[in-house]
Amino acid sequence: xxxxxxxxxxxxxxxxxxxxxxxxxxxxxxxxxxxxxxxxxxxxxxxxxxxxxxxxxxxxxxxxxxxxxxxxxxxxxxxxxxxxxxxxxxxxxxxxxxxxxxxxxxxxxxxxxxxxxxxxxxxxxxxxxxxxxxxxxxxxxxxxxxxxxxxxxxxxxxxxxxxxxxxxxxxxxxxxxxxxxxxxxxxxxxxxxxxxxxxxxxxxxxxxxxxxxxxxxxxxxxxxxxxxxxxxxxxxxxxxxxxxxxxxxxxxxxxxxxxxxxxxxxxxxxxxxxxxxxxxxxxxxxxxxxxxxxxxxxxxxxxxxxxxxxxxxxxxxxxxxxxxxxxxxxxxxxxxxxxxxxxxxxxxxxxxxxxxxxxxxxxxxxxxxxxxxxxxxxxxxxxxxxxxxxxxxxxxxxxxxxxxxxxxxxxxxxxxxxxxxxxxxxxxxxxxxxxxxxxxxxxxxxxxxxxxxxxxxxxx
Numbered sequence: 001x002x003x004x005x006x007x008x009x010x011x012x013x014x015x016x017x018x019x020x021x022x023x024x025x026x027x028x029x030x031x032x033x034x035x036x037x038x039x040x041x042x043x044x045x046x047x048x049x050x051x052x053x054x055x056x057x058x059x060x061x062x063x064x065x066x067x068x069x070x071x072x073x074x075x076x077x078x079x080x081x082x083x084x085x086x087x088x089x090x091x092x093x094x095x096x097x098x099x100x101x102x103x104x105x106x107x108x109x110x111x112x113x114x115x116x117x118x119x120x121x122x123x124x125x126x127x128x129x130x131x132x133x134x135x136x137x138x139x140x141x142x143x144x145x146x147x148x149x150x151x152x153x154x155x156x157x158x159x160x161x162x163x164x165x166x167x168x169x170x171x172x173x174x175x176x177x178x179x180x181x182x183x184x185x186x187x188x189x190x191x192x193x194x195x196x197x198x199x200x201x202x203x204x205x206x207x208x209x210x211x212x213x214x215x216x217x218x219x220x221x222x223x224x225x226x227x228x229x230x231x232x233x234x235x236x237x238x239x240x241x242x243x244x245x246x247x248x249x250x251x252x253x254x255x256x257x258x259x260x261x262x263x264x265x266x267x268x269x270x271x272x273x274x275x276x277x278x279x280x281x282x283x284x285x286x287x288x289x290x291x292x293x294x295x296x297x298x299x300x301x302x303x304x305x306x307x308x309x310x311x312x313x314x315x316x317x318x319x320x321x322x323x324x325x326x327x328x329x330x331x332x333x334x335x336x337x338x339x340x341x342x343x344x345x346x347x348x349x350x351x352x353x354x355x356x357x358x359x360x361x362x363x364x365x366x367x368x369x370x371x372x373x374x375x376x377x378x379x380x381x382x383x384x385x386x387x388x389x390x391x392x393x394x395x396x397x398x399x400x401x402x403x404x405x406x407x408x409x410x411x412x413x414x415x416x417x418x419x420x421x422x423x424x425x426x427x428x429x430x431x432x433x434x435x436x437x438x439x440x441x442x443x444x445x446x447x448x449x450x451x452x453x454x455x456x457x458x459x460x
Contacts, residue, residue, distance in 0.1 A: 024316045024347035033082030036108075040074050040126075043067065048124050053157075062163040066122045073112065073128065078321060080111040085317075088310045089129055092140065093147045096205045100155070107154055109147075111314075113321040115330065115378070117223045121150045123159030131321070133223055134314035140307040141212040142219035148202030148209075155201065158194040196285055203289050213293065217286045224279050235336055235381055237388050245403035251396045312342075319351055328359045329389065333382040350417050353405045357425060359389060360401035402429040416442075420451040427458065 048063040090109040097103040107125040207213040322331035332355035409418040423438035
């Protein structure tokens, strides 16, 4: 009977990944990943030139620039390799290139912890996919198309072609760099053409690998729309923040945060000054290709629950990268947004508490008070949260952090971090007379905890 129950639990977790995502362990770069990133930092442009296909032009300037750019990205410290998420994405890329043996060993997939929705390919075979992009997609087939598009840039050598075209334009227009309306327009035309060509080959690779190639246009839309249009999650500040210690209405006598202007980019506008064709143009082209394919698309042949579990990891990493970069409003918004989907997630509740604590004590003025600042990653509702917090006085924000963290600790009993945060937030809001009670409570529950030294010092 016990074995049957365990089996049922495993099946439930496998096919109900959202319900089982009650916690999170952040991704780490292991020894394999550290060695690979070190190799990237130590390589020289000459190594890249020696591996490149013969060309009538000296490609060294191209690879000097590529090497410098890749190194800069790695040095920023947000690149993952050798971890479970990177390995998963790489396995999809390998599946896409099975029918092209010549591609083996010509590329490497890396994950960039960044909330921006993006994927980009360098001529040396470095392909970076952001956690922001993965977190927006709906299916593994959509991710496969994105990867197919990036691999197509390599197969078609678009990076080298762009370099050659820029070189010829400089020579033709006698310029030290590509500028001037004629040269610029020609270069933009070729860049857009490469994108359309990559879309077409991306569909071909996706179809050949057995994925549902009809997901291509959905993938494009998912990565183009802003947060508001894609995942409609309106934050209820009263429900989220009100408690017996904090009344949202009385703290919000000023104008409602709904009056913040909504800024959005025109995805369907004029593309003459863009490296990418506009969304309408790309979607129409993709649908034309799909309509002319003779094969019948497969129905998500690969395990969708696996994709959902890795998308979950990307979403949690976005919270961490926002927090670690000091963007506490964005991190807080993402915590609250995903708690809507994963309400039992302890890690999310701890991160919410951590963000509100940092906002109350160390908030940069421009983060909560500059209403003209636009958040390009998460749109209207993130700016609503920004506006709400910006309207609170410093005292009210500290009061909010105290009541919110205390409420979280009561919900998640026996959580070391939240127990400590209650003591910490009590100290700066109510003073040592009250905080001593909570620091003592923390030490009683966690005498050898990671904050024990801090708590003991506070009680001296």
